[in-house]
Amino acid sequence: MAVAAPLGGYLMRLLAGLMMGASLLSAATHYLTVAGLGGEPEYEQRFSGWARDLDKILKTVPDARPETLSGADATRARLEAALKRLAGEAKPDDLLVVMLIGHGTFDGMEYKLNLAGPDLTAVELASLLDRIPAKRQLVVNMTSASGASLVPLQKSDRAVITATKSGTEKNATIFARYWVEAMRDPEADTDKNEVVTALEAFRFADQKTAKFYETQKRIATEHALLEDTGKGEGVRTPSAENGQGLLASRFALLRMGAAGAAALTPEKRALQNTKEDLEERIDQLKYRKAAMATSDYRKQLNALLVELAKVQAELDK
Amino acid sequence: MKLLVLLLLAVSAWAGPAEDCWAQRKRGRLAEAGSCFQGLTRSPVPLLRAEGFWGLGRFSDANDQFRVAEKMDPKNAAVKVRWGRMFEERYQPADAAKLFEEALEIRKDYAPALFGMALVASNSFESKAVEFAGKALEADSKLVEAQELLAYLALEDSNPEKAVKEADKAIAMSPEALDAMAVRATIDWLNDQPSSEWIERILKFNPRYGKAYATAGHFFVINRRYEEGIRYYRKALELDPELWEARAELGVNLMRLGEEEEARKHLEIAYNAGYKNAATVNSLRLLDSYKNFKTYKTPTTILRLHKKEDEILAIYFQQELDRAMAAFHKKYRVKLGAPVQVEVYPDHDDFAVRTMGLPGLGALGVTFGYVVAMDSPSGRKPGSFHWASTLWHELSHVYVLAATKHRVPRWFTEGMAVHEETAVSPDWGDRLDPTVIKAIQEKKLLPVADLDRGFIRPSYPNQVVVSYFQAGKICDYIAQKWGYDRLLQMMQDYADRKATPDVIRGRLGMEPAAFDREFLAWLDGQVGASVKGFAEWSKRVRGLSELAKAKKHDEVIREGLAIRDLYPDYVEAGSVYEFLSEAYLAKGDKAGAMRQLADYSKQGGRSPATIQQLADLQIEAGMKKEAAATLERLNYIYPQDPEMHRKLGSLYLEAGNTSGAVREYRALVGMKPLDAAGAHFDLARAYRAARKNEEALEHVLLALEAAPGFKPAQKLLLELNAK
Structure with missing residues (x-):
């Protein structure tokens, strides 16, 4: 889980740790992936390919409950049915992740997700999501014009990510390609704790998307946004300054390796407490870094990190 | 009736009082010229008022009066041409050309309009300039300006003999053909004659005719003799401090040689005086942007890199700069008198500012004496150019220019530079492209004696590209048949100011x-x-x-x-x-x-x-x-892909090439990747393998600072602390 420095110090880490601990014990994560209408064979292949890749990744994750609708299955009726079923199945402690791939449209008033048959508006989608008891939700709308869906979808305890900054960015997007990559590339897990958070995945996909346009020497036609307070404006770079990103930084999008399994035994609880204590002290030290002599900072950091490494080694035995 | 009188006056206006005012100015009688122009502004004839305001430097007022004149007499070609000449002088070539074209629609063979077109073409080094100037003379055999321009164009075409002939014709047409005399003086100076009778004649006529020296400045610059060019621009300004174009050129060329402080001073003076052409404005902007660059210095090199990519590029550029300079030092047997400065621009527009106003330069790099400016690999689509090849190409120029004291024809220095690219490695340099194939098929390669023309005043699209190829192949051929030393001997001949035909005869027999x-x-x-x-x-x-x-x-x-x-x-x-x-x-x-x-x-x-x-x-x-x-x-092509460095670092580490691994992982860290912890950890591993434990510890701490729970890094930290 990434609790990035700009989002706060050790208190944030502690909070986040506690929340994660809770979710590790009992919660499940429900994933619903929708690859909408491509219109042309090239897009059909691209969208359903990304959806297939996501589905494959999620099927390997413990406690994950993935469902994927693509091609002819991606109809309004099937999507509504899936969300209604989740409204019955999901528990309040569960996590819900909805990922939308494809084309979206915005007529100046309303965003619509292009599906086989009738489309679905952002307002209609929000209404269906509101009925799902899972308290923490993540909606990743990776379609063109998806920026227009941000306001209708935003809600307290729901992080919303859109591939475009507005409804006027209408070109087909590639953000989804890098979102999929974030879920399988260890590089996305920037704090190396074997959990990719929504914030880490957002930053990864956003940076890779920007790089794509930069290296192709093309004008970027998509600028992703994140909003997770339920009331603010979507931002390009979540930080403590703009108040965005806290929920996303705690939202475990994907657990990899040991972190996926790990319920702590009582014997290791003491070690875990020591570990958390050391992590807090490291955060405190980092907070004081600017006011310290470099050599002193380095010495203290080394000492704390060595202690932490030893505790981790014990925990891993 | 009044309107009719005004119209008649307008038709013949230019031949009258305005011409007298301009003539006063040409003779250096500035006070008299000023009064004369002032008088014109009170004329009832709009065209004369326009000329008056133009002469006084009140261009906006002049523009208004030209507009009135044109509205009163829309079919008057003379009004359009004079208006166009003002636009041409005020660096708005497109507007100028439009007016000249309109004038030619009214009067097909109107010599002043044809001359206007020649001026516009000349400023952008188009080969049509000669054609237009010739047509203007055909239409009016007494048009001295056109004859003077032909002399100027011939010299730009590296044909001093023809330039002399054309200039002499102009001087025979008018004893006031100062610009033709300036061409004659320039030829003397380019031939290293310390003085010239022609400048004496010019200054006798107008002691403040700084434009003559500015003309010399231009020719020294296009012959890549920047320091001498600067010297002539300074002389021009001593005579006429308000010669804004010369001041701006002085600024641009000082900047090219790395004299940024003085460059800024001159550019700002020109700008503040209203001389806001693209080169001045863009150069000032570029100077402002230098705060975003970081400079790396060694005793023999200065490397200027943009801060957004300096950490990674410094690794590879410094390495290649040192390698190329060592190779050229040995090959050319030349000792450079100052450090070589290499500037690398991630924004192609910034680089383009460096080449403004210079004909026939490659679009990737440019050399000004000891200063090299080039595109960064990030400035273009990945794979579209080979930066190391470009760097070697430009550095070859530095050595060839130094060895010949800048007295080398364009084709030869380009040919040597292209030859050096593939000499490093056959896969470097440019490939045989369809443009070149077409030129060979259509037998468009130039004789070696005329090859410079292909660079300076190309006569068909892509002729510059074809000329690079041909020049490179000529050097390949000479090196292969007569040996590389023969190229060095030819270089020496050029330093001694021999012409290509003589060099070919003398060295190749x-x-x-x-x-x-x-x-x-x-x-x-x-x-x-x-x-x-x-x-x-x-x-x-x-x-x-x-x-x-x-x-x-x-x-x-x-x-x-x-x-x-x-x-x-x-x-x-x-x-x-x-x-x-x-x-x-x-x-x-x-x-x-x-x-x-x-x-x-x-x-x-x-x-x-x-x-x-x-x-x-x-x-x-x-x-x-x-x-x-x-x-x-x-x-050497695109070093800005983190994944590539990670892969190569891993291969080197596995093969025991620890210095290679360290370099690759340093590059990775320098790219500030999202996965900073992973990059620092990889670098720590490479340092550890290279037995540089201090550096390894530094980077493993940086990895863990970013990701305290990173288990492989924790393991390495314990190992390093156990030592």
């Missing part, structure tokens, strides 16, 4: 025409097969693309193998190599695909994705040494 014949025969042996095979290749490669689309892999392989070597130099998008490798891969024949991609790379293919694909296949086949060499080549 033949007439230039005979040399051209022999060279073309040799060139045919080099590229004749591709030139002959090109048409068939072009036709069949389209079919190959269709076969590939239809996934007819066997047929792609059969046809691809049949046509690939008809034109093996083609390694751009849609190359036969790539079609073949895709077909082999589709059939599960990875070795076959690898062979094609290896040939693609060997031929100079530069697509990063394709080269990465080759490296991946080599890794998969256990050919790790070859994979490392493949990726190492990519470093």
Whole structure:
């Protein structure tokens, strides 16, 4: 889980740790992936390919409950049915992740997700999501014009990510390609704790998307946004300054390796407490870094990190 | 009735009082000229008022009056031409050309309009300038300005003999042909004569005619003799401090030589005086942007890199700069008198500012004495150029210019530079492209004695590209037939101001025409097969693309193998190599695909994705040494892909090449990747392998600072602390 420095110090880490601990014990994560209408064979292949890749990744994750609708299955009726079923199945402690791939449209008033048959508006989608008891939700709308869906979808305890900054960015997007990559590339897990958070995945996909346009020497036609307070404006770079990103930084999008399994035994609880204590002290030290002599900072950091490494080694035995 | 009188006055206006005012100015009688122009502003004739305001430097008022004049008499070609001349003077060539064209629609052979067109073409180094000036003279044999321009154009065309003839004609036409005299004076100075009778004649006529020195400044600059050019611009300003164009040029050229403080001073003075042409404005902007650059210095080099990429580029550019300078020092036997400054621009527009106003320069790099400016690999689409090849090319210029004291024809210094590129490695340098093939087929290669014209005043699109190729091949040919030392001897001849025909005769023992014949025969042996095979290749490669689309892999392989070597130099998008490798891969024949991609790379293919694909296949086949060499080549093309550095670092680490691994992982860290912890950890591992434990500890701490729970880094930290 990434609790990035700009989002706060050790208190944030502690909070986040506690929340994660809770979710590790009992919660499940429900994933619903929708690859909408491509219109042309090239897009059909691209969208359903990304959806297939996501589905494959999620099927390997413990406690994950993935469902994927693509091609002819991606109809309004099937999507509504899936969300209604989740409204019955999901528990309040569960996590819900909805990922939308494809084309979206915005007529100046309303965003619509292009599906086989009738489309679905952002307002209609929000209404269906509101009925799902899972308290923490993540909606990743990776379609063109998806920026227009941000306001209708935003809600307290729901992080919303859109591939475009507005409804006027209408070109087909590639953000989804890098979102999929974030879920399988260890590089996305920037704090190396074997959990990719929504914030880490957002930053990864956003940076890779920007790089794509930069290296192709093309004008970027998509600028992703994140909003997770339920009331603010979507931002390009979540930080403590703009108040965005806290929920996303705690939202475990994907657990990899040991972190996926790990319920702590009582014997290791003491070690875990020591570990958390050391992590807090490291955060405190980092907070004081600017006011310290470099050599002193380095010495203290080394000492704390060595202690932490030893505790981790014990925990891993 | 009043309107009719005004119209009649307007028609003959230019021949009257306005001309007198301009003549006063030309004679250097500025006070009298000022009063004269002032008087014109009170004229009832709009065209005269326009001339008056123009002469006083009140361009906006002049513009208004020209507009009134044109409205009153829309079919008056003279009004349009005078208005156009003001636009031309005020660096708005498009508006000027439009007015000249309108004038020519009214009067087809109107000499002043034809001359206006010649001026516009001349400013952008277009070959049509000569044609327009000639037509203007045909229409009016007394148009001295046109005759003077022909002299100027001939000198730009590196033809001083013709320039002298044309200038003398102008001087015979008018004893006031100061610009023709300036051309004569310039020729004397370019020939290293310390004084010239022509400047004395000019100054006798007008002691403040700084424009004569500015003309010399221009010619020294386009002959790459920047320091002398600067000296003449300074002289121009001593005589006439309000010669804004010369002041701006002085600023631009000081900047080219790295004298930024003084450059800014002159550019700002020109700008504040209203001289806001593109070169002045963009140069000032570029100077402002230097705060975003970081400078790396060694005793012999100065490297200026943009802060957004300096950490990674410094690694590779410094390494290559040192390597190239060591090689050239040995080859050219020249000791440079100052450090070489290399500026690398990630924004191509910034780089373009550096080349403004210079004809026939390659679009990737440019050399001004000891200063080299070039595009960054990030400034263009990845794979579109080979930065190291460009760097060596430009550094070759530094040495050739130093060895010849800048007295070298353009074709020879470009030829040497192109020759040096492929001398480093055959896959460097430019490939035989369709433009060149077409030029060879149409027999458009120039005689060696005239090759400079292909750079300075190209007569067909892409002639500059063709001329680079031809010049490079000529140097290849000389090196192959007579030995590399003969090129150095020719260089010495140029330093002694010998002309190309004499150099060819003296050093190669033949007439230039005979040399051209022999060279073309040799060139045919080099590229004749591709030139002959090109048409068939072009036709069949389209079919190959269709076969590939239809996934007819066997047929792609059969046809691809049949046509690939008809034109093996083609390694751009849609190359036969790539079609073949895709077909082999589709059939599960990875070795076959690898062979094609290896040939693609060997031929100079530069697509990063394709080269990465080759490296991946080599890794998969256990050919790790070859994979490392493949990726190492990519470093010279596009070093800004973190994944490539990670891969190459890993290969080097595994092979025990710890210094290579450290370099690659340093590059990775320098790119400030999202996964900072992973990059620092990799670098720590490389340092550990190189037994540099202090550095290893530093980077493992940086890794863990970013990600305290990073287990492999924790393990390394414990190991390092146990030591």
